[in-house]
Amino acid sequence: MSEQLRIGITCYPTYGGSGVIATEIGMAMARRGHKVHFICYDVPRRLDRFMENVYFHEVEVRDNPLFTYPPYSLALASKIVDVATYEELSLLHMHYAVPHATSAYLARQIMGNKAPKVITTLHGTDITLVGKDRSYLPITRFSIMQSDGVTVPSLFLKQATHDKLNVPTDCPIEVIPNFVDTSRYSPVEPQRKLELRRALGRCDQAEKLIIHVSNFRTVKRIQDVIRSFALVRKELQSHLVMVGDGPERCDAEALVRELGLEHDVCFLGKQESTVEVLQAGDLFLLPSENESFGLAALEAMSCGLPVVASRAEGIPEVVKDGETGLLADVGDIEGLAKNMISLLEDGERYKSMSEAARRLAVENYEMNAITARYEEYYRRVLRGWG
Numbered sequence: 001m002s003e004q005l006r007i008g009i010t011c012y013p014t015y016g017g018s019g020v021i022a023t024e025i026g027m028a029m030a031r032r033g034h035k036v037h038f039i040c041y042d043v044p045r046r047l048d049r050f051m052e053n054v055y056f057h058e059v060e061v062r063d064n065p066l067f068t069y070p071p072y073s074l075a076l077a078s079k080i081v082d083v084a085t086y087e088e089l090s091l092l093h094m095h096y097a098v099p100h101a102t103s104a105y106l107a108r109q110i111m112g113n114k115a116p117k118v119i120t121t122l123h124g125t126d127i128t129l130v131g132k133d134r135s136y137l138p139i140t141r142f143s144i145m146q147s148d149g150v151t152v153p154s155l156f157l158k159q160a161t162h163d164k165l166n167v168p169t170d171c172p173i174e175v176i177p178n179f180v181d182t183s184r185y186s187p188v189e190p191q192r193k194l195e196l197r198r199a200l201g202r203c204d205q206a207e208k209l210i211i212h213v214s215n216f217r218t219v220k221r222i223q224d225v226i227r228s229f230a231l232v233r234k235e236l237q238s239h240l241v242m243v244g245d246g247p248e249r250c251d252a253e254a255l256v257r258e259l260g261l262e263h264d265v266c267f268l269g270k271q272e273s274t275v276e277v278l279q280a281g282d283l284f285l286l287p288s289e290n291e292s293f294g295l296a297a298l299e300a301m302s303c304g305l306p307v308v309a310s311r312a313e314g315i316p317e318v319v320k321d322g323e324t325g326l327l328a329d330v331g332d333i334e335g336l337a338k339n340m341i342s343l344l345e346d347g348e349r350y351k352s353m354s355e356a357a358r359r360l361a362v363e364n365y366e367m368n369a370i371t372a373r374y375e376e377y378y379r380r381v382l383r384g385w386g
């Protein structure tokens with residue numbers, strides 16, 4: 001039997017893709033018999049039940065009248081030192097560079113030769129938005145280069161880390177894609193689909209159901225979701241289901257009312273799980289301007305939904321244009337609408353894309369296969385070959 005690892009994981013414990021990936025990696029490692037310690041400011045959303053080998057340590061960011069900004073990075077570094085020392089961690093896996101990789105660096109300096117190895121997984125905006133911002137660039141670049149191993153979900157993000165942060169190409173960056181539990185995120189029989197559609201208030205089988213899932217931030221181009229759907233609605237009997245919440249939601253709801261689409265668009269808000277909504281849907285829409293990978297699109301493909309998306313950043317690596325979905329340029333609302341209409345109107349093409357989407361998810365992005373790659377990478381880094 002291979003040696004049991006003692007792993008510390010830090011992530012943003014929210015609904016975002018980086019938190020989902022971090023938590024699923026941790027749970028997969030625990031199932032393989034490794035001890036996993038989550039060190040976060042809150043319990044990660046997906047860590048919703050007791051699991052053998054999984055422990056949670058809360059980072060308390062205490063306030064003080066002197067602090068205008070309570071120092072989360074320092075509280076995290078202190079907590080890491082504590083957990084790593086008493087739980088004898090061999091490895092820290094930090095998700096999102098800012099400030100997690102920096103806190104790990106600090107913890108390592110404090111611990112000296114007893115310190116665990118550090119792997120940093122970059123997720124996207126930590127490089128494309130936050131990291132390249134001048135006020136964070138030096139510390140982000142430094143913390144990445146001080147890590148023993150660095151992973152990214154796409155070739156796009158690997159290149160961006162070299163180009164935008166000027167991280168030298170001899171600093172190895174491993175591409176390990178996002179993944180999906182294909183047994184859970186799976187297509188359903190027509191009868192079940194119908195039940196799920198009824199639960200969403202859509203009873204007409206002829207009506208096409210378009211799904212969008214995101215955190216409603218500017219990079220997701222929520223207005224493009226609605227404006228392109230408005231064009232589809234003129235041509236086809238269709239309905240748009242919006243899952244998630246965030247800063248753009250109010251404006252999105254206002255636009256829906258302005259366009260007179262209140263009866264055709266529903267906002268579900270944040271959902272613990274998106275599986276049932278995806279299984280009820282016909283097509284997934286993702287017009288983002290930044291997307292290092294697009295986990296939401298992968299989860300949709302795994303449920304057999306073709307994806308209409310923008311040709312942004314890492315998306316073309318995941319959504320194969322003309323095979324598992326159709327891509328348009330960022331901001332090309334007519335292009336997105338044309339792609340949705342052409343797919344939804346052509347039954348045969350739709351079926352072959354739906355099958356190809358599911359096949360791609362199963363063959364290339366299955367959770368057990370990809371988390372095994374993380375374990376191999378952990379062992380490589382522990383041997384000093386990051």
Ligand code: GMT
Pocket residue numbers: 015016017018019021096122123124125153178215217219290291292293294295296
């Ligand atoms: O999409 C978001 O804004 C959330 C963000 C996060 O940090 O949680 O997602 C990023 O990481 C995911 C997991 O690696 C990727 O699938 C998303 O594409 C990426 N988002 C962006 O690059 C905007």
